[in-house]
Amino acid sequence: MGGDAAAMTAASQARRARADLEIIALEKGRYVSYAACGIPYYVGGVVSELDKLLIRKPEEFKQKQNIEARIRHEVVGIRPAEAKVVIRDLDAGREYEEPYDELLIATGAKNVRPELPGVGSEGIYHVASIDDAKELREIMEHKTPKRAVIVGGGYIGLEMAEAFLRWGVDVSIVGRAPQLMRNIDPDMGALLSDALEKMGVHLYLGEAATAFEETSGRVAAAVTAERTLPADLVILATGIRPNAALAAEAGIELGTTGAIKVDDHMRTSVDHVWAAGDCVETTQLVTGKPYWVSVATVASKQGRVAGTNIGGGDASFAGAFGTTITKAGSIEVSRTGLQETDLAGGELEFASATINSQTCTGYYPTSEPMTIKLIGEVGSGRLLGGQIVGGAGAAMRINVVAAALEAGMTAQQVAELDLAYAPPFSSVWDPVLLAARQLSSKL
Amino acid sequence: MGGDAAAMTAASQARRARADLEIIALEKGRYVSYAACGIPYYVGGVVSELDKLLIRKPEEFKQKQNIEARIRHEVVGIRPAEAKVVIRDLDAGREYEEPYDELLIATGAKNVRPELPGVGSEGIYHVASIDDAKELREIMEHKTPKRAVIVGGGYIGLEMAEAFLRWGVDVSIVGRAPQLMRNIDPDMGALLSDALEKMGVHLYLGEAATAFEETSGRVAAAVTAERTLPADLVILATGIRPNAALAAEAGIELGTTGAIKVDDHMRTSVDHVWAAGDCVETTQLVTGKPYWVSVATVASKQGRVAGTNIGGGDASFAGAFGTTITKAGSIEVSRTGLQETDLAGGELEFASATINSQTCTGYYPTSEPMTIKLIGEVGSGRLLGGQIVGGAGAAMRINVVAAALEAGMTAQQVAELDLAYAPPFSSVWDPVLLAARQLSSKL
Numbered sequence A, B: 001m002g003g004d005a006a007a008m009t010a011a012s013q014a015r016r017a018r019a020d021l022e023i024i025a026l027e028k029g030r031y032v033s034y035a036a037c038g039i040p041y042y043v044g045g046v047v048s049e050l051d052k053l054l055i056r057k058p059e060e061f062k063q064k065q066n067i068e069a070r071i072r073h074e075v076v077g078i079r080p081a082e083a084k085v086v087i088r089d090l091d092a093g094r095e096y097e098e099p100y101d102e103l104l105i106a107t108g109a110k111n112v113r114p115e116l117p118g119v120g121s122e123g124i125y126h127v128a129s130i131d132d133a134k135e136l137r138e139i140m141e142h143k144t145p146k147r148a149v150i151v152g153g154g155y156i157g158l159e160m161a162e163a164f165l166r167w168g169v170d171v172s173i174v175g176r177a178p179q180l181m182r183n184i185d186p187d188m189g190a191l192l193s194d195a196l197e198k199m200g201v202h203l204y205l206g207e208a209a210t211a212f213e214e215t216s217g218r219v220a221a222a223v224t225a226e227r228t229l230p231a232d233l234v235i236l237a238t239g240i241r242p243n244a245a246l247a248a249e250a251g252i253e254l255g256t257t258g259a260i261k262v263d264d265h266m267r268t269s270v271d272h273v274w275a276a277g278d279c280v281e282t283t284q285l286v287t288g289k290p291y292w293v294s295v296a297t298v299a300s301k302q303g304r305v306a307g308t309n310i311g312g313g314d315a316s317f318a319g320a321f322g323t324t325i326t327k328a329g330s331i332e333v334s335r336t337g338l339q340e341t342d343l344a345g346g347e348l349e350f351a352s353a354t355i356n357s358q359t360c361t362g363y364y365p366t367s368e369p370m371t372i373k374l375i376g377e378v379g380s381g382r383l384l385g386g387q388i389v390g391g392a393g394a395a396m397r398i399n400v401v402a403a404a405l406e407a408g409m410t411a412q413q414v415a416e417l418d419l420a421y422a423p424p425f426s427s428v429w430d431p432v433l434l435a436a437r438q439l440s441s442k443l
Helices: A005-017 A036-043 A058-065 A130-142 A155-166 A186-198 A245-249 A296-310 A395-406 A411-415 A431-440 B005-017 B036-043 B058-065 B130-142 B155-166 B186-198 B245-249 B296-310 B395-406 B411-415 B431-440
Strands: A023-027 A067-071 A073-079 A084-089 A094-099 A103-105 A109-111 A147-151 A170-175 A202-205 A209-215 A218-224 A228-230 A233-236 A240-242 A273-275 A282-284 A289-291 A324-328 A331-337 A350-358 A369-377 A383-390 B023-027 B067-071 B073-079 B084-089 B094-099 B103-105 B109-111 B147-151 B170-175 B202-205 B209-215 B218-224 B228-230 B233-236 B240-242 B273-275 B282-284 B289-291 B324-328 B331-337 B350-358 B369-377 B383-390
Touching: A005 A023, A005 A058, A005 A067, A005 A103, A005 A296, A023 A073, A036 A130, A036 A155, A058 A067, A073 A245, A103 A296, A147 A155, A147 A218, A147 A228, A155 A170, A155 A186, A155 A233, A155 A324, A170 A218, A186 A202, A186 A324, A186 A331, A186 A369, A186 A383, A218 A233, A273 A296, A324 A395, A331 A395, A350 A431, A369 A411, A369 A431, A383 A395, A383 A431, A395 A411, A395 A431, A395 B395, A411 A431, B005 B023, B005 B058, B005 B067, B005 B103, B005 B296, B023 B073, B036 B130, B036 B155, B058 B067, B073 B245, B103 B296, B147 B155, B147 B218, B147 B228, B155 B170, B155 B186, B155 B233, B155 B324, B170 B218, B186 B202, B186 B324, B186 B331, B186 B369, B186 B383, B218 B233, B273 B296, B324 B395, B331 B395, B350 B431, B369 B411, B369 B431, B383 B395, B383 B431, B395 B411, B395 B431, B411 B431
Parallel strands: A023 A067, A103 A273, A147 A170, A147 A233, A170 A202, B023 B067, B103 B273, B147 B170, B147 B233, B170 B202
Antiparallel strands: A073 A084, A084 A094, A109 A240, A209 A218, A218 A228, A282 A289, A324 A331, A331 A383, A350 A369, A369 A383, B073 B084, B084 B094, B109 B240, B209 B218, B218 B228, B282 B289, B324 B331, B331 B383, B350 B369, B369 B383
16 A cells, blocks of 8 residues: 555565565555655756656556556555455546455555635645646746745745745745744754745744635635735645554554554554554654654665565564754755754753854865754763754764764764864864764763 | 874863963974865865964964964974973074973874985975965966876875866876775775866876976976876875884884874873874774874874873773765765775675765756765674765765764664655665665675
């Protein structure tokens, strides 16, 4: 069930393990194995051809791996007792059943659609599918919209802001939360806000959209409690949720995050039913607690583990730190592990250290401001998480922090890492080391 | 003794610990605390002003930290029995003695000067001092040399090739070794050679310079066994050695690498004499064996440890993996830990995996080729080292490998790291993960 990262990685992996399996992928959309993360770059014109986002087509899966990918086929029911799924063929308009020996649920996430007056007007888009990508790019190329309002200040919101700026569209971001990107702390979010405002993006944070005005069925403005923002185009980027309803209906256990509960082999609570990707709950490796994160890296890893196990192998997926990264124009942002707002409950005593530095030696001309924040546990000295906001070259430093988390390093150990230095790349004391040293002194 | 990274970091650190110490830095050159690593970028015109390389001047050390930096004062003898050093005031042309309670030797490295016919001609330079930097930049700006020959294909050789290319100078690199950069393996060196040749650099590797021809005292050509290369300018970048002669004369023990032996507190074999920076031997953390590496990061860390301890504190420096990085034009290169050529002795059974991939998602337009090679120990599965050659954004990935080495991770653990992904930054499976996975299957 599904046709993107987790599903198709699992299918390929199962095929590698077992040549004799009959493998069917059921995808309700028109595409399988597409690069959803690339959509904002296609809309923005950074990526020229839509075809580049279509990593593999159904025919290729058939020819190269004997995997049958049925597009426009939506699973509408799971019947574990009968080992069957009920499928709707969307083009033919009929339903049929398909039996399984092993079932993988990889139904991903679904967009939260705010039920606001006027939300059904033309010109209001999600950014989730290849069809959205096509339509938005055509609008950019042929309809020259003047003003776009993006509802939501997370990853998609930021990436779409960059896309619209590239076409010279006036961009506003409206967000219910008082900051951009809730998976970084407010102080780091403020840096991001400053950078976006400098690029000309208008930010209306702490201001929920309450309605959309329309003219002859087309969106004309987004309305908040404080103002009315004229808009030729609206993007709804108000978040996503695990797409786990079918699983729940079938009696498959969900976790506390609302996503499907799986063990480290990606088994659900029901025999012969597996799940992977954005629809499943995983473990936050810093705390060992249930965690839901929607990223292609985790989905692919989980798909690989599920596919290996379905193919008779023995693989496991321990969890994730929630390492994520993006950029908007010239500003980069990344994070991993726990942030201060995660720790507000008081279960762990923590401290943080923030270093305002530069992406490389100050005298090197590509040097840009970079802020690194690290968080650690008082007493044990253990690193708990990190966040980075800065210019080109800043955000990929988060991988060192992710590796340090995996290793369970203390801040002191991080401060002593043998990191690379040359003037175009870093400072003699890489700012990660300086942040870790300062953090260590507080733990 | 000394006035750059190790010496001045130690001086500052000792001052932080003890306000009452009388601290004197003795530097034979005209500058203290200068960014030697920045010299090629100043020569190339990437860094516009020489002043930017002069991080702090002697007056600043005096005013801000009450550290007396005596420039043009060279220590010519160490007398531990009398707790004195003999100093030559180079401008006054006289010698005098200075007593010490604690002495830090931070005399750095010295250039290997090949004793070849014609090596004394005008127009032949090392790239070591601020004076070299000044002179070379003036030549670039005012004398428009047509052809430069660089003898030596290591860091300085590569960085100077970039500098000369920026001025439109025709560049040849002559190297005795059959590859560029002996601290990467030959297969990775070949990638670097290809990239440099594409930039127009002529490479004559496996060809030692045997003499320099001159015309009226100025260099006219560099000669090898195979050819004569006309040259308006020659750079000698034939390597460096620890500058440990004075220490040896004073009876201070040297290690097997020829550098000063120190313990993890940076104490030498003689009481009250400490050493730090390029003149000392350290430990290769992968093997625990004596190791000599000349990098500003290690020198600064050692200086900090020495300064802390001299100031009455208790700090230690465990060793280094030899993490280094540089670029030449559009190609980046980095490495850490052991390479295959280090392992030729056969003490450790090893395997390697090399992944030819890209710096970010293939469909993103800034994507460039990147090759990652990882090496691990057969049996234990432990990661031993890594090397990266590739386009913009490739080389800093070495820091993840360095963190993994510090943590003693297996290749399998590296393959499971939660690394960041977004299309402008990486692939869903970061190539470090793919290399580690492939390596793991061989261990």
